[in-house]
Amino acid sequence: MCAGSTDAADRSINELIESLKRGELSAADVMAATLRRLDLTEPSVHAYAHVARDEAMAAARERDELSGRGGWAGPLHGIPIGVKDLFQTCDMPTEAGSKVLAGNRPTRDAEAVRRLRAAGAIVVGKTVTHEFSYGLNVPPTRNAWDHSRYPGGSSAGSGVAVAAGSAAGSVGTDSAGSVRTPAAVNGIVGLKPTYGSVSTEGVIPSCPSLDHVGPLARRVRDCALLFRVLSGSGPSDPDQPPPALEQPLLGTRLGVERRHFFDSGVEPAVAHAVEEALEVLRQLGASVVETAIPELELAAAVSSTIMVVEASRWHRALIRERRLDYHPATRLMLELGQLLPAVGYLEAQQARVIVRGAVRRAFQVDSLDAIVAPSAPVTAPPIERATELTGLVHHQCPANVTGQPSISVPCGFSEDGLPIGLQLIGRPFAERTILRIAAAYEDVTTWHGRRPPVAA
Amino acid sequence: MIEPDCIRRMSDALGLGIPDSDVDRLAAELSAQLDHVRRFERLDLPDLSQEVCFDVRWEH
Numbered sequence: 001m002c003a004g005s006t007d008a009a010d011r012s013i014n015e016l017i018e019s020l021k022r023g024e025l026s027a028a029d030v031m032a033a034t035l036r037r038l039d040l041t042e043p044s045v046h047a048y049a050h051v052a053r054d055e056a057m058a059a060a061r062e063r064d065e066l067s068g069r070g071g072w073a074g075p076l077h078g079i080p081i082g083v084k085d086l087f088q089t090c091d092m093p094t095e096a097g098s099k100v101l102a103g104n105r106p107t108r109d110a111e112a113v114r115r116l117r118a119a120g121a122i123v124v125g126k127t128v129t130h131e132f133s134y135g136l137n138v139p140p141t142r143n144a145w146d147h148s149r150y151p152g153g154s155s156a157g158s159g160v161a162v163a164a165g166s167a168a169g170s171v172g173t174d175s176a177g178s179v180r181t182p183a184a185v186n187g188i189v190g191l192k193p194t195y196g197s198v199s200t201e202g203v204i205p206s207c208p209s210l211d212h213v214g215p216l217a218r219r220v221r222d223c224a225l226l227f228r229v230l231s232g233s234g235p236s237d238p239d240q241p242p243p244a245l246e247q248p249l250l251g252t253r254l255g256v257e258r259r260h261f262f263d264s265g266v267e268p269a270v271a272h273a274v275e276e277a278l279e280v281l282r283q284l285g286a287s288v289v290e291t292a293i294p295e296l297e298l299a300a301a302v303s304s305t306i307m308v309v310e311a312s313r314w315h316r317a318l319i320r321e322r323r324l325d326y327h328p329a330t331r332l333m334l335e336l337g338q339l340l341p342a343v344g345y346l347e348a349q350q351a352r353v354i355v356r357g358a359v360r361r362a363f364q365v366d367s368l369d370a371i372v373a374p375s376a377p378v379t380a381p382p383i384e385r386a387t388e389l390t391g392l393v394h395h396q397c398p399a400n401v402t403g404q405p406s407i408s409v410p411c412g413f414s415e416d417g418l419p420i421g422l423q424l425i426g427r428p429f430a431e432r433t434i435l436r437i438a439a440a441y442e443d444v445t446t447w448h449g450r451r452p453p454v455a456a
Numbered sequence: 457m458i459e460p461d462c463i464r465r466m467s468d469a470l471g472l473g474i475p476d477s478d479v480d481r482l483a484a485e486l487s488a489q490l491d492h493v494r495r496f497e498r499l500d501l502p503d504l505s506q507e508v509c510f511d512v513r514w515e516h
Contacts, residue, residue, distance in 0.1 A: 298499075301492035308489065320473055328478075335474050336485050339466060344493035350501040357502075 008033035009165035010451055013079050013222035016168060020067070020078055027067070027078030027122070030168075031060035034080040034124060038166035040454050044147050046140040047161035049085045050092050051125035056080065059122040073120030076229060082167035084158050085126035086133055087113050087213075088202040096204050097129040097139060097154075099325040100318055110202025112171055112213050112230050119229040124167050127157025133173055133206045134311065136329035138386050144186045144452040145418055149380035152182030154206075155216065159186040162216050163452055169217040169226050175206040176303055177376075177396025179214040180408040184375035184421025187410045187450065189438070190216045191223045194429045195403030198230045207310035209349075210303065210400045219448055220409060220439040227431055249440050250285030252433075254278070254372045254424075255362060260296040260398070261373035261423075265391055273412030273420040274374045277441065281372070284440050291366050295358035296398055298351050303397035305340070305348035312337025356402045369433050375408035375421030395423065405431045409438040410447035419447075458483045458490070 008016065008030050019025040035053060042048060063078040088094050088106035095101045113123065128141045133154035141156040143149035144163035152159045155172025159182025162170050172179040174192040183190025191214045198213040205211055215226030227233075256262070256278065262271060278288050312319075312334045319326065319334050326334070362368065377391045399406035404425050411422035422441070426434035442448055460483045467474035474482065 298495070301495055305489065305492055305496075323473065323475065332478055332481060332485060335472065335478060335482055336489060338470070338472055339463065339482070339486050340489055341493070344490070344496070346504060347493060347496035347501060350504060351496045351499055353502045354499060 007037070007165070009037035011168070012219040013076070013168050013217055013225060014219065016079060017075075017077065027060040027063035028057065030078055031057055031080055031122065034166060034168065037164065037454070038124070041164040041166055045142050045144055045151070045160050045164055047082070047127055047157040047164060047166060048125045049095065049097065049128045049157065052092055052123060055091060056122050056124050063120065063122070075119050075225060076116060077120035079121045080124045080168050081116055081121045082125060082127040082158055082161040082170035083113055083123050084155050084170070084172045085129050086173055086204045086206075087171065088204075089113055089123065089126065092123070092126055094126070094204070096133070097131045097137075098327070098330075100322045106202070108202060111199035112203070115229055115232065116171070121229075127155070127161050127167075127170060130154035130156065131327045131330045132204065132311075132315070133175065133178060134330050134333060135178070136333060137327040138383065142383065143380045146380065148382055149418065150185060150383055150386045152185040152380070153386075154178040155182050158216050159183055159188060159190065162186070162188050162218060164454070165451070169215060169222055171213060171215055171226070171230070173200075173203060173206060174212045174214050174400065175210040175307065176393045176400055179212070179216060180375050180396050180406060180421070180423060181392050183216055183408040185380040185419060187413075187419030187447070187452070188216055188218050189220050189223045189407065189409050189448075190214060191227055191407045191431065191435070192399060192405065193227060193231060193431055194405045197233075197429060197431070198227070205310075205314050207307040209310060210306060212400065220407075220435060220442045223407070224435045224439070227435070248285050249281060249437060252286040252369050252437060253367050254281060254286050254288050254370055254437075255291035255366055255368040256288060256372055257291050257293050257296065257362075259292065259294065261395060264377065264394060266374055266377040267379065267414075269412075269414040270374050270377060270379065270420050274372070274422055277411040277422045278372060280441060280444060281437070284444065286437070288372070289366055289368070291362045291368065291371070293358050293362045295355050298355050299398040299401045300394050302348050302352045302355060302401050303393065305344060306352070308333055308337035309340055309345040310337075352401050355398070359398070359402050359404070363427055369426065369430070370437055371425040373423045373425070375423040379414045379418035379420060399425050404428055405434055407434045407438050409442060411441075411445070412447060413450070458487045
């Protein structure tokens with residue numbers, strides 16, 4: 001698997017759609033290539049908790065029969081998608097990475113899954129998540145680029161499957177960076193949309209006021225397409241043009257908040273890659289301005305306080321009945337949420353208003369279109385250190401606390417070959433703006449073209 | 457610092473059923489989390505209203 005590969009498992013969603021429309025590939029060809037890649041990579045990366053091999057192949061043949069009759073299932077006709085095992089699926093288990101839900105078989109699809117299927121996508125399987133998406137246990141999934149490294153989380157399988165080519169795109173959830181971290185450390189694109197712009201119905205909640213559903217893919221325009229389907233925004237007719245992402249960045253204003261995002265334990269290789277990316281964005285016409293938002297230092301405390309309380313509410317009955325079936329670290333967090341004073345939770349929500357107001361003022365005063373930052377301060381650490389990664393939350397929780405859209409796009413590699421991500425945080429409901437900036441950057445760089453080794 | 461015995465008593469009083477094996481670590485975690493909460497107390501917090509605190513959506 002390398003740059004320029006002609007394997008369908010390495011192609012972007014938009015490239016696959018073009019090939020399917022032209023009849024150069026059938027949906028069965030695409031699915032067969034995806035399943036071949038899955039067979040090759042799963043023994044070493046463990047991205048999937050459940051694979052619906054026969055069902056996926058049958059669905060691909062159905063798509064081909066439909067297109068053979070002149071029909072078309074939708075904008076994602078025949079595209080193989082991985083779904084985080086936190087989304088309810090009517091035809092596969094939904095176990096949330098936990099013994100607590102072992103054998104759980106929902107009767108309905110989550111709204112996001114329903115939308116993907118209605119658009120013609122085919123669910124390859126359920127991708128591995130940290131237990132209930134809390135990021136506290138160590139799942140079997142490994143980084144696509146180095147199997148001794150952290151795969152990101154909690155949408156670990158969703159990130160690794162897309163990087164490895166065992167899905168063309170995927171969906172995950174992001175409550176404190178769980179879409180953007182796997183995207184960054186696996187060298188792909190991950191979008192956390194504005195709070196509320198994609199339905200979380202039928203998704204097992206992590207902490208409802210911080211939870212977001214978002215897509216992961218190998219290219220920015222693929223994420224744009226998946227977002228369009230998931231959010232229901234814009235035309236869904238496949239003959240309609242894709243979002244206009246090719247506009248130049250002249251007049252675009254990008255803010256850099258150094259204190260929070262650059263002066264806080266950022267590895268030199270990451271800092272260098274992001275500074276280089278800023279220079280590329282300048283060359284594309286963007287203005288880069290320094291901005292100061294000291295209130296961001298509250299974001300991690302706000303996030304953790306809200307998370308433990310909201311999490312423990314959903315698990316309150318389950319933890320009494322199934323306490324020993326939870327991973328000990330997850331159990332401890334849920335117990336902690338039951339002990340924290342209600343006043344502390346309310347004060348965290350009030351402090352959240354302060355953070356949100358400060359970020360809003362910075363966007364207004366500096367006329368910003370986006371804030372640019374490292375997606376993560378480090379490249380993927382060894383798997384043994386996976387539970388010590390508070391720095392990742394530090395960089396990513398601000399957009400969950402404020403509800404703003406945020407995207408991670410590949411912007412380089414460390415000397416030891418590990419991917420680095422660039423984070424763009426946009427104005428609320430301005431996904432199109434950050435997608436446009438990310439696509440402009442992607443168009444003039446080559447990081448997205450590198451693919452990880454296929455097998456160990 | 458929260459004493460482990462406080463955790464035991466709270467668990468008993470509230471019927472939480474927290475196992476003894478979790479008590480020491482939970483005392484440490486709760487102490488750390490309460491340090492976060494004390495930071496909030498020192499802020500000039502906005503009025504508490506449902507609209508302000510729970511509607512995290514921004515205007516379109």
